[in-house]
Structures are given as C-alpha cells and as structure tokens.
Amino acid sequence: MRVFVAGATGAMGRQLVPRLVRAGHEVHAMTRSESKQGFLRELGAVPVVADALDPDQVARAVATARPDVVVHQLTSIGPMDMRHFDRAFAQTNRLRTEGTDHLLSAAQAVGVERFVAQSFFAGYDRVGGPVKSEDDPFGTQPPPGMEQTVGAIRHVEDTVLAATWTHGLVLRYGGFYGPHTSLGPDGEQTDAVRQRKFPIVGDGGGVWSFIHIADAAEATVAAVECGAPGVYNVVDDEPARVSTWLTVLAESLGAKAPMRVPRFVGKLFAGETGAVMMTQLRGASNAKAKRELGWTPAHATWRDGFRELAVSARAETDAAA
Template sequence: MSEKVFVAGASGVIGRALVPMLLDAGYQVYGGSRRAEHGQALKALGAVPVLVDVYDAEALQQALVKIQPAAVIHQLTDLPRGLDPSLMAQAVVNNARIRDEGTRNLVNAAVAGGASRLIAQSIAWAYQAGDKPYRESQPLDFDAEGNRRISVRGVAALEQHVLGEPALVGTVLRYGQLYGPGTGSEHATGTSPVHVDAAAYAALLALQQSAADIFNITEDNTDVSNEKAKTVLGWTPAYRRALETA
C-alpha cells in the first residue's frame, strides 16, 4: 500500500503544484482545506479532500487520527490573492498567526495521527543583516521592527514547532519569493526568487529523503545560498513539472 501524505494548504499555490507530484511518485494524498469549494478541485487533481480548519485543533486532530498519514506537509499561508497591497497589513498578522498557532495545532495533530515526518513552508528573507549569501545557520532578524518583526516572529515560531517535536522528523523549507502559475507573478521577482514548481519539488525531495534540517529553496543569487538543498536533497531550481511530464 502506498504511503499516505496529508497536505495542509493543498489548494494553495504550492499545494496545487505539489499534489500531482506526490501522486506521480506513488503517494496517497489527502488534501486539507478550510473551504468547501476547494474540495472538487482537489478531487480533480486526484487527492482525497479533507475539509478542516487548522485553528480547530480538535477537528484537525480527529481528521489526522482517522487518516493515519505517514507524513504531513505544511503549505499553509493566509495571504490575499495576488498579494493585494491594500490587504497586506492585516495579512502579515494573519500569516504570523497561522505560522504559530496553526503550525502548533498541525504538529500536535500529526503526532496524534501517528505521522513520523513533517515538512513545513518557511521564508528565505527573514535573515538578520550580515555576510551574504545567507546560509541556514545564520540568525533570523529578531531585532526587526514593524511588520517585519511580526513576520520574523511568526517564522521563528513555526520553525521551533516543527524542529522541536521529538516524535517527528521535521524539515523546514525556507522559500524565496514565489513566481509562476497562481502566484500573481509570471516572472522572477525579489532578491531570491523561486518558481512554484521548483518549490513544490523541494517538498517532494524532503519527504522522500526524510531530511531533518533547514534548507534555503531559492534560485541562484547573491543574497541567499541554495547550496545545502542542492547537495543534501539533490534539488535544482531549474525543475519544472512540465519538463518532467513532456
């Protein structure tokens, strides 16, 4: 029987790219979403839709106990479509909450459901200013102010929840600025961009290799080093699913 994988945020931009990759690799995929209208889209991709809100800790735990996944992949965010600038101030707060409270609930549910692995989405632009390119061992920017402080604290909480649970092999993927289908940008933007297909591919590799660590997942750039992901995971930022299936 193929391994069961629960993808939290399966209807998000990375989730939609990741689900077909997992299915192609032979996994049985359960796609979590809090919106009922996403169920049909997940079913069309080949996933088993699971309607659950990550903030409902009891319902989330019950769902994962029923599924008994071998692994959980955390791709949850709470951002407006197209990163609408008028909504981003509140989105920063919402996203920090999902990274802290949502991740804590997901970790607890994963343990209750018998999962042994958890892979979570983080960000690659939260480093404290220092020598570049930033490597995974360098500190996060805890002295930041304003909205950046909120974001960094949320990232730190997520990573602590994922890496601090002894019952799980925890992996943190620090993604650069996403571009590609569904992201609102078809071309690379920011100092350390990454295509959504390559981002999803990193999650698949982390799952297959049970890599307990932090990895920067970005294209080659002078700000953030991606050497660890290339060396340990065998990841490449050039990956595109269309090329794989052509």
C-alpha cells in the same frame, strides 16, 4: 507513503499535490472550503475539509488520514500592503502559530514520521555578506513592521525543529513566482511592474532570492521523501540585487524601466518595511538543499524564469483581447 497536505489549494498546493500523486504517494489534501473538494479529486487527492484554526477539526482530519508525513503549507495572503506588512499577514501569522501547533499536536497523536513546513528566506539578519546559509542568524533582527510576521515564521521553525518525536524539516522558500502567485502572468506584482508602480528604492541594494513555484514544489517532494531534520533554503542559483532583477523583469515584460526614488520617498509609499526590503535584504544559498535533498531547480536563475513569465503574460493578454 500516505501524505497529508495542509494548504492544498494555494499556489504551492496546486503544484505539490499532483507531483506527490505522480510520485506514487496517497495524498490527503486539506481545504477549508467544501466547494474545492472536486478540484482536489481532479488532482488525484483525497479531499479533507477542515478549518486549520480549529484544533478539533484538525485532530479529526489527521486522525482519519493517519499519514506518514504531514506537509504544512498554510497561508492566507491578501493584497500586499508594505506600509502595514504585519496587518496584511495577520491571518497567515495565525496559521503559522496556531495552525502549526494544531497540526503538530494532531501529527504527534498519530505518530507521524515526518513533518515538512514552509518558511521564508527574508528573515535572515541584515548583517555581514549578501548571501546567507542556513547556519547564519535568522529572525533576530526583523525589519520594522515585520516583527509579527518574522516572529510567526520563527514559531514555525522553532516548534517543528523542537519536535523530537518526528523528523522535522523546514523549507525557507525564496520569493515565489509563476502560476497563481503574485508574480505570475496576471499577478499583483507583475501588474505593478508593468504600470511602473514598483520603483527601485535608494540604491536597490537589497538582495533577493527567488524560486519558481514548480521548482519549490519539486524540492518539497524531495523533502517528503528524504533529507535529515533541519532547515533548507529552497531558492534558485542566483541571489540578485533589487536594482538588477527588477530592471530585467521590466524589460522582459516589455515595460518601461522602473523609476528610481530616494529612500525617504520610498518610505512614504512602502513604509520602513518596504525600504528595508529594497535596500538591505539578504539573499540565500541553495547549496545545502541541492546537496542533501538531491534537488536542482529547473529554473536555475530567475532570468530564465522571468522570460518564461513574460511569454505567459503576453499569451494571457492576447487571449483576453
């Protein structure tokens, strides 16, 4: 099939594009930067230069490629600021609202058969049990400070699923870790854990779901090729409390155990958003994705992935010494 990937040079795109090429697809990879065309050619793709926020450029790019499938992986995430979460995600929120609308409009004009879009597990309402399925309420009770971000995610989901002219699939990814992510060998979150700047807030009872970036890419290839329209949680097999996974991560990295701070102290440096994510977040089940996409994560649990991450981090440190 001919597959158009928007957001082809991000952490996901770097993993996804070569996998699609190896699977025999003709990949048209969109980037905003002229200078990244060579990199995309090296991955085996046809580079496409367009600004995702310019509807005319997007329309021309998609019309030229005439894809069977569009994959929407547009993000622009800078340094994390939990106190001002929506501000930190402002550009990504535009890509998830305006960018989604531009891609859908362009895709409809050329009769795209399948549209696969990125979402995020952290929007599940913080009620009931600790692990959620795709049938549970999502995005109706966003954490304070994340209203715009969760609203943008809901926009992606609602508009893609409402597009009756195509097969729309939404992938609610877990927290990414691995190469080129903030929880990679030299990532922002990894450094914070090493430096004991990532404390356990309150009881650390928030439940997080993770997914290695390579496993997320494999699931996305599966969604390109199969699966009914709908929402899929793309996460590993072990949702975990913050107090559990953060302690294991620090130990894997050879760092001191994370500090523990009361919730009111956590709010001072991470805001209400950070405090809620550390104490109230709900995880997600991958049962539907495994069943209907025929996908299984190679890193079944973040425990294995974090050990692998620690080995890579030590190798990079040794190489830089």
